[in-house]
Amino acid sequence: MTTARLVAPLDGGHLSIADVAYVAYHPEGAPGLDPAARERMLASRAVVDRAVATDRVAYGVTTGFGRFSDVAIADPDRGQLQVNLIESHSAGVGEPLPAPVARAMVLLRANALAKGFSGARPVLVERLLDLLTHDIVPEIPRFGSVGASGDLAPLSHLALVLTGRGFATWRGERMTGADALARAGLTPVVLGAKEGLALINGTQMMTAYAALVVAQARTLLDWADLAAALTVDVLRGIPAAFDERVAAIRPHPGHAVTARHLREALEGSRLTTRPGELRVQDAYSLRCIPQIHGASRDALSHIAEVVEREINSATDNPLIFAEDDGVVSAGNFHGQPVALALDYLAIALAELADVSERRIERMVNPALSGLPPFLVRQGGLNSGLMLAQYTAAALVSQNKVLAHPASVDSIPTSANQEDHVSMGSVAAVKAHDVLRNVTWVIAAELICGAQAAELVGPDRLGQGTRTAYDWVRLRVAPWDRDRVLSPDLERVAADLLEPT
Numbered sequence: 001m002t003t004a005r006l007v008a009p010l011d012g013g014h015l016s017i018a019d020v021a022y023v024a025y026h027p028e029g030a031p032g033l034d035p036a037a038r039e040r041m042l043a044s045r046a047v048v049d050r051a052v053a054t055d056r057v058a059y060g061v062t063t064g065f066g067r068f069s070d071v072a073i074a075d076p077d078r079g080q081l082q083v084n085l086i087e088s089h090s091a092g093v094g095e096p097l098p099a100p101v102a103r104a105m106v107l108l109r110a111n112a113l114a115k116g117f118s119g120a121r122p123v124l125v126e127r128l129l130d131l132l133t134h135d136i137v138p139e140i141p142r143f144g145s146v147g148a149s150g151d152l153a154p155l156s157h158l159a160l161v162l163t164g165r166g167f168a169t170w171r172g173e174r175m176t177g178a179d180a181l182a183r184a185g186l187t188p189v190v191l192g193a194k195e196g197l198a199l200i201n202g203t204q205m206m207t208a209y210a211a212l213v214v215a216q217a218r219t220l221l222d223w224a225d226l227a228a229a230l231t232v233d234v235l236r237g238i239p240a241a242f243d244e245r246v247a248a249i250r251p252h253p254g255h256a257v258t259a260r261h262l263r264e265a266l267e268g269s270r271l272t273t274r275p276g277e278l279r280v281q282d283a284y285s286l287r288c289i290p291q292i293h294g295a296s297r298d299a300l301s302h303i304a305e306v307v308e309r310e311i312n313s314a315t316d317n318p319l320i321f322a323e324d325d326g327v328v329s330a331g332n333f334h335g336q337p338v339a340l341a342l343d344y345l346a347i348a349l350a351e352l353a354d355v356s357e358r359r360i361e362r363m364v365n366p367a368l369s370g371l372p373p374f375l376v377r378q379g380g381l382n383s384g385l386m387l388a389q390y391t392a393a394a395l396v397s398q399n400k401v402l403a404h405p406a407s408v409d410s411i412p413t414s415a416n417q418e419d420h421v422s423m424g425s426v427a428a429v430k431a432h433d434v435l436r437n438v439t440w441v442i443a444a445e446l447i448c449g450a451q452a453a454e455l456v457g458p459d460r461l462g463q464g465t466r467t468a469y470d471w472v473r474l475r476v477a478p479w480d481r482d483r484v485l486s487p488d489l490e491r492v493a494a495d496l497l498e499p500t
Helices: 017-025 035-053 075-088 099-114 122-133 152-162 177-183 195-200 204-234 244-248 253-266 289-311 336-364 386-402 424-456 463-473 486-496
Strands: 093-096 136-138 141-143 167-170 173-176 319-321 326-328
Touching: 017 099, 017 204, 017 289, 035 099, 035 122, 035 319, 035 326, 075 152, 075 195, 099 122, 099 136, 099 152, 099 195, 099 204, 122 136, 122 152, 122 195, 136 152, 136 177, 141 152, 152 177, 152 195, 152 204, 167 177, 173 177, 204 253, 204 289, 204 336, 204 424, 204 463, 204 486, 244 253, 253 289, 253 463, 289 336, 336 386, 336 424, 386 424, 424 463, 424 486
Parallel strands: none
Antiparallel strands: 093 141, 136 167, 167 173, 319 326
């Protein structure tokens, strides 16, 4: 049973990536609404109510949207305007987003509204949090956002469920949004002026992906270091390259962290060698692990800062400033900060797989390893782990395509009113796919490393590398003769990123 993790009440300013990841996988741990945030929301809502009462020109409140921003909407139609907005913008296609991503979107939209600059009533945040605690997951298609006027289509599909439309799963069963709310004892929200717009104008799809990929990437980076250490050990590498003095005179923080991980994992090894004992220096994929993995670590640190700023930002339009009745049309919905970070994230993760595949090749190639071909006895009758490198190579090649930046593209929308878009949602989906591919490659390296250890003697491994070997052996048997490799790869990869 999972121990409940305390997530502080939502106030729009203090949600962490770890909080988002926890609630995405443990929705019963969703927080409530902070009382001070409730008061801010009520104050901003009062500004909207006054704008409606005085027929003040305010985008999305008394006007249409996008190209129709100059079209005045009469008072009797303003409620229908919000309903029409949600329905017309629910234009997504493709398979539904993974449930953790959809839950993260719900939490992030609630947090953005809780900042109190959207003019939405507190009931919207409360009902969004109800979706989480009652295990209602909106069905949100994967494609349809260009990441500029917010993730409009994905958030519209989320909002449909809140209003008793669309589709959702309740306790894993697919049904209409209306039925899901009814099963949970909830009533649909009736939207007031601006509230449809407040629900869909934001970057919560791309940011949900970003938060979850960053959270998992932090774990995967540690595994990448440990897998690399195991490879160094079984190939009788030279740990002198990981000397802390080397990191000190090129002081990139990630380099120092990875070098320390390698030293700790290799402590006590009876396999590693001194310079000149077998060779003077190792190939780059071994010798430069701290520099390569460390660069990805530093990239991840920067990306995490961007993401944590974004998950605690007001990304609506217009923004409501209660202190002076301000209604300001601006561009906080534009996804460019997150889009660039997600493209960088895909590149940083792809490099982990790139160098991992090179280490796999060094293990399975007898000309480079000094070990039996493809790490199996009775080669010829058995092909051993030959295809582990093929699979890794295929995934690395796909990552090279996925690492092409989405944020350099822009296709104008809304009759050229929205004439520059971020494509952040495209970057988000790509980064998620790259993470999945990298996880399979690291799994392949761990399996090959454990098998190589069978050939050189697991009792000779270092303290940390022996732990890695034992972890693999709990999941995968030694390769004594050929068998189907896919289940082994899937089993190890799944456990590498098991949510906690």
